Amino acid sequence: MSRLYDFHGGIHPPENKQQSNGTPIRQLPLPPLLHIALAQSVGNAALPCVQPGQQVLKGQLIATPDGRLSVAVHAPTSGTVLAIGEHAFAHPSGLPATTITLQPDGREHWQPRQNLPHWREAAGSELRDFLQQMGVVGLGGAVFPSHLKLAAGRLQTLVVNGAECEPYITCDDRLMQERAVDIVAGIGIAAHALQAGEVLIGIEDNKPLAIAAMQTACHGSTFRVVAIPTKYPSGGAKQLIRILTGKEVPHGVRATELGVQCLNVATLYAIARAVLHGEPLLSRIVTLTGAVTHAANVEALLGSPLDWLLAQAGLPAPATEVIMGGPLMGFTVPDLAAGLSKAGNCLIVKNAAEFPPRPAAMPCIRCGDCASACPMELQPMDLFWFAKAKNFGKAQEWQLFDCIECGACSYVCPSQIPLVDYYRFAKSEIWAAERDKKAADLARRRHEFRQFRIEREKSEKAERLAARAAEQAAKLAASQPPASATLVASDDDPKKAIIAAAMARAAAQQEAKPLSESHIQALDDAKQAAIKAAMERAAARKAAAQPAAGAAADSRVAANPPPASGMDDAKQAAVEAALERSAARKAAAQPVAGAAADSSVAANPPPASGMDDAKQAAIKAAMERAAARKAAAQQANSETAANSVSASPPLASGMDDVKQAAVKAAMERAAAHKAAAQQANNETAANSVAASPPLASGMDDAKQAAIKAAMERSAARKAAAQQDQQDPT
Amino acid sequence: MTSLLLALLVMIALALLLGAVLGFASVRFRVQGDPLVAKIDAILPQTQCGQCGHPGCRPYAEAIADGSEDINKCPPGGEDGIKKLAELLGVEFKPFAADAPQPKPRAVALIDEATCIGCTLCIQACPVDAILGSAKMMHTILASECTGCELCLAPCPVDCIRMIPVGTDLTNWKWRYPTIPIKSVKTPAEPRA
Numbered sequence: 069m070s071r072l073y074d075f076h077g078g079i080h081p082p083e084n085k086q087q088s089n090g091t092p093i094r095q096l097p098l099p100p101l102l103h104i105a106l107a108q109s110v111g112n113a114a115l116p117c118v119q120p121g122q123q124v125l126k127g128q129l130i131a132t133p134d135g136r137l138s139v140a141v142h143a144p145t146s147g148t149v150l151a152i153g154e155h156a157f158a159h160p161s162g163l164p165a166t167t168i169t170l171q172p173d174g175r176e177h178w179q180p181r182q183n184l185p186h187w188r189e190a191a192g193s194e195l196r197d198f199l200q201q202m203g204v205v206g207l208g209g210a211v212f213p214s215h216l217k218l219a220a221g222r223l224q225t226l227v228v229n230g231a232e233c234e235p236y237i238t239c240d241d242r243l244m245q246e247r248a249v250d251i252v253a254g255i256g257i258a259a260h261a262l263q264a265g266e267v268l269i270g271i272e273d274n275k276p277l278a279i280a281a282m283q284t285a286c287h288g289s290t291f292r293v294v295a296i297p298t299k300y301p302s303g304g305a306k307q308l309i310r311i312l313t314g315k316e317v318p319h320g321v322r323a324t325e326l327g328v329q330c331l332n333v334a335t336l337y338a339i340a341r342a343v344l345h346g347e348p349l350l351s352r353i354v355t356l357t358g359a360v361t362h363a364a365n366v367e368a369l370l371g372s373p374l375d376w377l378l379a380q381a382g383l384p385a386p387a388t389e390v391i392m393g394g395p396l397m398g399f400t401v402p403d404l405a406a407g408l409s410k411a412g413n414c415l416i417v418k419n420a421a422e423f424p425p426r427p428a429a430m431p432c433i434r435c436g437d438c439a440s441a442c443p444m445e446l447q448p449m450d451l452f453w454f455a456k457a458k459n460f461g462k463a464q465e466w467q468l469f470d471c472i473e474c475g476a477c478s479y480v481c482p483s484q485i486p487l488v489d490y491y492r493f494a495k496s497e498i499w500a501a502e503r504d505k506k507a508a509d510l511a512r513r514r515h516e517f518r519q520f521r522i523e524r525e526k527s528e529k530a531e532r533l534a535a536r537a538a539e540q541a542a543k544l545a546a547s548q549p550p551a552s553a554t555l556v557a558s559d560d561d562p563k564k565a566i567i568a569a570a571m572a573r574a575a576a577q578q579e580a581k582p583l584s585e586s587h588i589q590a591l592d593d594a595k596q597a598a599i600k601a602a603m604e605r606a607a608a609r610k611a612a613a614q615p616a617a618g619a620a621a622d623s624r625v626a627a628n629p630p631p632a633s634g635m636d637d638a639k640q641a642a643v644e645a646a647l648e649r650s651a652a653r654k655a656a657a658q659p660v661a662g663a664a665a666d667s668s669v670a671a672n673p674p675p676a677s678g679m680d681d682a683k684q685a686a687i688k689a690a691m692e693r694a695a696a697r698k699a700a701a702q703q704a705n706s707e708t709a710a711n712s713v714s715a716s717p718p719l720a721s722g723m724d725d726v727k728q729a730a731v732k733a734a735m736e737r738a739a740a741h742k743a744a745a746q747q748a749n750n751e752t753a754a755n756s757v758a759a760s761p762p763l764a765s766g767m768d769d770a771k772q773a774a775i776k777a778a779m780e781r782s783a784a785r786k787a788a789a790q791q792d793q794q795d796p797t
Numbered sequence: 798m799t800s801l802l803l804a805l806l807v808m809i810a811l812a813l814l815l816g817a818v819l820g821f822a823s824v825r826f827r828v829q830g831d832p833l834v835a836k837i838d839a840i841l842p843q844t845q846c847g848q849c850g851h852p853g854c855r856p857y858a859e860a861i862a863d864g865s866e867d868i869n870k871c872p873p874g875g876e877d878g879i880k881k882l883a884e885l886l887g888v889e890f891k892p893f894a895a896d897a898p899q900p901k902p903r904a905v906a907l908i909d910e911a912t913c914i915g916c917t918l919c920i921q922a923c924p925v926d927a928i929l930g931s932a933k934m935m936h937t938i939l940a941s942e943c944t945g946c947e948l949c950l951a952p953c954p955v956d957c958i959r960m961i962p963v964g965t966d967l968t969n970w971k972w973r974y975p976t977i978p979i980k981s982v983k984t985p986a987e988p989r990a
Binding site for chain 2: 107775
């Protein structure tokens with residue numbers, strides 16, 4: 069017998085194990101429904117791979133692991149997938165989680181089981197992938213994926229955790245008593261995978277039957293069963309390693325770096341069932357105890373509803389609180405409709421005698437009892453102080469993250485302070501701050517790259533333009549040495565005409581710049597560019613075609629986009645309308661000295677060539693609507709002038725009806741203009757933006773209607789915002 | 798007299814020597830940029846929303862560093878951010894001005910894809926390139942990259958972008974601060990004389 073070591077602190081709470089450790093593990097009938105949550109392990113929730121309504125067999129994969137830190141989930145019995153959606157989840161937050169609801173068909177049809185018979189020869193990675201696909205996680209309560217724990221190699225010691233130190237819980241005790249052979253087989257597999265030199269099985273000495281059963285099963289092997297003194301929390305991984313090997317795992321170091329790994333007996337049992345029998349993790353042993361009539365251990369399918377489970381043990385009053393896990397580290401289940409998860413080792417129904425309500429916390433008297441009880445040798449009173457003051461940086465300096473939340477400090481506190489609640493609060497705040505920091509760093513990187521990208525694009529464009537200009541200048545010089553650029557305008561060579569046009573445009577742009585200084589400052593570059601482009605286009609069009617009829621208006625912007633040929637008419641119209649409105653908004657935002665100006669933007673949608681009657685009707689209706697709205701706006705803002713944006717109908721092209729429509733529209737426009745001009749005499753200006761709805765052709769009506777509504781809404785919002793600006797009261 | 802001169806010479810020599818060392822150090826170990834700006838920038842939440850009146854978080858950090866701007870202009874940073882800035886700069890905590898934008902819960906933008914006309918205006922407005930799409934094609938927002946700055950809302954001509962508050966789920970749930978439940982204490986009825 070090698071010597072045993074002791075760890076600092078620890079407590080001896082009443083064990084309360086005798087209620088449930090006397091009877092064998094009970095097999096339960098099939099529950100009416102199974103609620104299998106997808107978040108069954110530390111890390112990412114699994115991704116469902118079945119559809120509602122699908123028939124599944126027992127052991128069939130229903131959710132695949134999402135990444136390395138995640139495990140698969142399987143159907144615990146054969147049946148029908150009823151739903152995949154949010155359902156109550158056994159978690160202290162009470163938040164729902166994505167859950168697969170399965171209706172058992174009662175037949176328990178297995179799918180063909182595939183074990184790993186050659187595990188001795190298999191590569192480590194093959195065994196690990198197999199365990200991940202079998203959904204094996206640590207069943208001691210922490211549900212850490214087991215395949216990651218087997219990733220270490222060449223261990224000195226494998227520590228098998230059968231301590232089960234927390235009061236009330238007896239599931240590992242019964243498992244060791246009844247299924248020691250399978251556990252030892254699992255130890256063999258894990259010891260082989262980890263190439264462990266020695267295997268120490270630590271069991272608290274309050275479980276003599278389990279110790280005897282394990283010793284019998286280990287007979288003939290090199291595994292050693294060690295009875296350790298009963299003291300909470302000897303079942304903590306670091307504490308058990310300390311007891312059995314004398315090694316203390318320092319801060320920030322993993323046990324594997326010291327050549328030790330710790331695995332729970334129930335986990336090893338699950339590994340054995342998976343590797344030797346091809347059974348995925350479908351069920352677990354649960355201790356049902358506390359205020360139930362038949363406290364016992366049961367083998368329950370994962371996803372069994374907790375209230376159904378408790379009913380199997382005889383629940384006297386349904387409205388009582390239930391703790392999942394032990395009384396020291398567990399939490400009160402917010403909703404008993406939740407399904408059993410892989411973490412659910414024990415359900416304790418609270419009764420008033422054993423779980424009196426915790427008295428109100430008194431001030432800390434700095435007695436130091438918590439420090440002498442802390443198994444991690446921390447200073448719980450200082451951590452409490454920092455957490456309470458939300459001084460998280462200081463709490464971290466005092467090794468808050470070494471706290472295993474065992475609850476020994478809260479147990480001994482004479483002031484009844486819920487110390488662990490403070491540590492949990494501090495930890496989750498620090499995690500949240502780290503998440504925010506990460507998000508901020510990502511945003512900063514992306515923002516900086518965007519700025520770099522914009523700069524790069526600008527310089528590339530400038531280079532390109534310079535290169536092209538140089539090329540063309542060279543060509544020009546070669547073809548017509550004496551001619552100057554300004555004289556080429558009247559020439560009929562198309563290339564030269566284009567160059568001339570470009571130069572004229574550039575000149576116009578430069579001329580236009582000083583005029584709208586304030587404008588430019590107010591706008592962002594992209595929009596300004598869009599407006600300018602529209603204006604240039606309009607100017608070019610005007611120069612090319614006959615002058616537009618609008619001689620009355622002084623600040624009129626006519627946007628004549630090219631006729632749509634390959635493009636969807638309606639979409640184009642919508643984009644145009646958006647651009648025009650944005651231009652109008654900008655124009656309106658620009659403060660005009662003195663009296664308000666009548667700046668009307670006339671939009672000429674693409675000329676309709678082969679329009680059908682329905683379209684015409686739509687246009688007419690739109691125009692009438694616009695006119696009506698304008699009239700309403702005038703009436704409503706009688707003291708304000710309207711910077712109205714009117715939309716003119718498409719150009720008539722030969723057809724009688726279209727012509728008539730155009731005439732009508734022109735008349736309406738003229739009327740609107742007159743009204744607007746009258747309003748312009750007043751002092752304050754309001755801007756009503758009336759946009760013509762886009763024309764529908766290829767687009768479906770619903771979408772068009774939605775866009776129309778959205779645009780109207782947007783216009784209204786913008787008008788309101790402008791009025792707010794102008795009218796601060 | 799000679800001792801006085803000697804002392805004077807020694808002092809001058811020392812001064813020259815130390816001055817040379819300091820001059821060398823100031824050239825050799827020059828710190829590029831303002832480290833204070835980087836520290837302030839690290840505290841700011843990097844939403845790049847411009848609610849402070851500066852075109853991004855870094856310009857605001859520069860303005861704070863040269864003392865031309867208050868520390869209470871960043872609503873996404875919350876009061877926590879102001880506290881951190883106050884601590885860093887050694888100034889008093891200053892609450893948000895009553896008429897200034899107030900902090901609100903974090904949200905992520907969502908484009909109604911049925912209404913989007915593909916104008917690309919929001920793409921140009923997004924400071925962190927979190928919007929995908931091209932001209933006349935539907936746009937969509939990368940929720941994981943969106944900082945919730947709301948800069949895409951104003952340019953949208955069809956008002957198809959909404960802000961969806963980021964809810965609590967199992968991945969970002971936090972333990973609450975332990976509170977003492979308040980119970981009503983019944984005072985015993987005063988015995989009447």
